[in-house]
Amino acid sequence: MRVGAYEILTKLGEGGMGVVHLARHEETGERVALKVLRTHVVGDEETRARLEREVRSLRQVRSPWIAEIVDADPYAELPYVATRYVPGPTLYDRIKDDGPVRGEDRFWLARCLAGGVAACHDAGVLHRDVKPSNVVMEGRTPVLIDFGLARVADDPKITLTGWLVGTPGYLAPEILEGTPATPASDVHSWAATTAYALLGRPPFGTGPSMAVLDRVRRGQHDLDGIDGSMRDVLTAALATDPADRPGLEELREWLMEPEVPWSGGDAAAVTKVLPLTMPLTAASVDAGLKPTLVDPDAAGDAVTEVAEVAEVAEVAEVAETDEVPPTAVTVAEAPVEPLVVRRFDPHSTPPPAPPPEPGWSPPSKHANLKRWPGPMHFLILVALAAILAGVVAAYPFLGAALLGVGVWLLRAASLSSDHLTKRREARGRKWYDGPWALIRSPWDLVRAIPGTAALTTLTGVIAAAVGVGFLALGVPLTAVLYAAALTFMSAAWLASQRVRDTVGPVARAASSPSQRWFVAVVGLAIIAAAIAWYVLQAGVSWVPLDDARSSRLPDVLRDVLRRAR
Structure with missing residues (x-):
């Protein structure tokens, strides 16, 4: 089977946006991770044009801790995005098979993940979906995949009313409130993913999605088993209020010298419990909140699928409306620009970098520092x-x-x-x-x-x-x-x-x-x-x-x- 110029070799995984295959370019022989997008994700020309604009933005991201985009064709019969292929298991599988990360590897993993997220922010892009299944372990080095494409899935036109795209336990609480994602949202997801690697279990527990999401909104995480300053750092980064979370620059600076006690603020003060403006109970279903029921341990940290209402059991029917519910993420879009190139060439001169998303953080001054003895x-x-x-x-x-x-x-x-x-x-x-x-x-x-x-x-x-x-x-x-x-x-x-x-x-x-x-x-x-x-x-x-x-x-x-x- 071929998709564009790529020969499909084997299936690597499947998520809410599409199916990922190991593929080989028929001319160069280069192996890539080819994500073939689902038809409901890019079902019309407007959405494909939006995907092309997103790919132009994501093309600016370059980092050893990011699986960079090497090719894409939003207008193909089977739209696809090709990224650098990273051999190795996901962080979820690695922890499930080998147990929690210990010793010096704790700081190495946290530092690399933060570096990958910072590379996205430096290019004015939010990752939006940092989680264990979106981290591939290249040896002992984590590499982030699927960066930025979650913004396409946030489009209200392709997101069924009442559904939230994301993984329970790794979504920032402000997203559950309907607030657009910011760099602080990626910091929260980074902390939850790092805590999972260090604990060997999700920091917000397991069980039905509504229960997990309720713990996220309240900031009820369990970090027992993480000692020292690392626990204080993760506690601060998991604060329910985005303003109380440290920035990536501050986190990366501390991770360069993790022996130094964390001085980013009182860890106990940043885990305040926010009142639930919309309790996640059976009544919330009628209000429009409708997550899937997923056990992260049993489901392998799967992405919450954007599916038909009839496919989900134990959830009441929700009427379709044109109004976007409070749980959906909305992003203001500029007028559609004229499209000159329908498929970008990875060897061509990159287009000018697009304006950064609102709230993105400035480049970290520690981006090029190497690990030298403290x-x-x-x-x-x-x-x-x-x-x-x-x-x-x-x-x-x-x-x-x-x-x-x-x-x-x-x-x-x-x-x-x-x-x-x-x-x-x-x-x-x-x-x-x-x-x-x-x-x-x-x-x-x-x-x-x-x-x-x-x-x-x-x-x-x-x-x-x-x-x-x-x-x-x-x-x-x-x-x-x-x-x-x-x-x-x-x-x-x-x-x-x-x-x-x-x-x-x-x-x-x-x-x-x-x-x-x-x-x-x-x-x-x-x-x-x-x-x-x-x-x-x-x-x-x-x-x-x-x-x-x-x-x-x-x-x-x-x-x-x-x-x-």
Whole structure:
């Protein structure tokens, strides 16, 4: 089967707006996630024109945490939108199979999700439908899908009167009140999705949709099981009043250093209960509110379908009216602009960015920041470096060999981790992943040799140059060796991403909670001080070489430098 220029390979999923397939472009061979839209979603020319305008807006969104749109044709016999294909399970499936996210991955997932939402806002687009089933796990990295298209589904012409498009438990409470979505709405959905990943269950519970929606409106969430500042952050982001929620910039700034206590306001004060202006009871059905009855656990976090009234059981009949009910989301539309291009070309020059939606937040100043050690991590790394530098000062040859072997093992571990991540992306998690990585480790050690040789040569030359400079200044030998060893480790850290990726998580794990960090810093500092005292008392040992000959090397080098001057 073909849709446009794409050959359908297999079905990936199904939602309220359409069916998603894995497809391949017949000319380029590129694989994409092809969403074939339902006829009731784009049933007339006006709606298709609106979809084209939306696609033009969404085309501006670019982020590693977003499945960007690569092609679309709203006017095809089967209208479709093609996005970057992300192999991997949804966040809902990953949590269902593997349990809640733990450790440092909690902050990584929250930070990536916030980055994806911020990328939408930076382009003046709201995601509108952040939820576990709209997050695909590319290894340990979450990628948002279906961004922005929910606005098309909000069109009153294609939304049956009395129905609400969305997923109970992940819709912001103001949307349930009939208020248009804002960036704060995406923040609420981000917090609910992150809480689901950390808890392994929906933060607003399960059961009939009306019960879940009632808890959302009242702000009755359950975050038991999330400790520390992360709980305060999610509590603030789940506030019922959009004005009480932190902005994405504030959230992303804190997520760069999650060890710092949250200072975004009193968490207890932002979870106030709003009175129900329209109780979600049987009487509310007559008022026009009519969500489907979906159990998120049983239904796999499915999208609330826009269906015919007759297809839903246990709900009273609602008369059709031209008036949009209080629960529907309405967006003011500008006059339809003349359409010149009926299908955009992904290789053409992008059109000018459309005006941002009302209430969108400015670009975050942290968008391009990378993960570098914070003050707490830095102290852990300095203490570790001081211990290793002391070993080099006490036993220069053995210490230098230890540093070289350490770099080799760190790079091999990083290579093994990368291979395991890619294997799991392609085949999923298997019980034998650990044994397989162990069996494959000799090959990873061999693969790490060329990079290790290049890295140690470069950093060794830099360290030697620093040592020679200190010798020329008449600095004591132990201080020279300390300086050279610290230079080697600093250069290796700065020059190798693999070294940072392997050592960094260890330092971050030792830094949280604060009690563990204090014990680790004090313990490492005592060890470093003990080694320094030993070096001062025992002096430098040139084992395994002869001490009598080797100890003369610094003096000979000083004489050479003195003559050169």
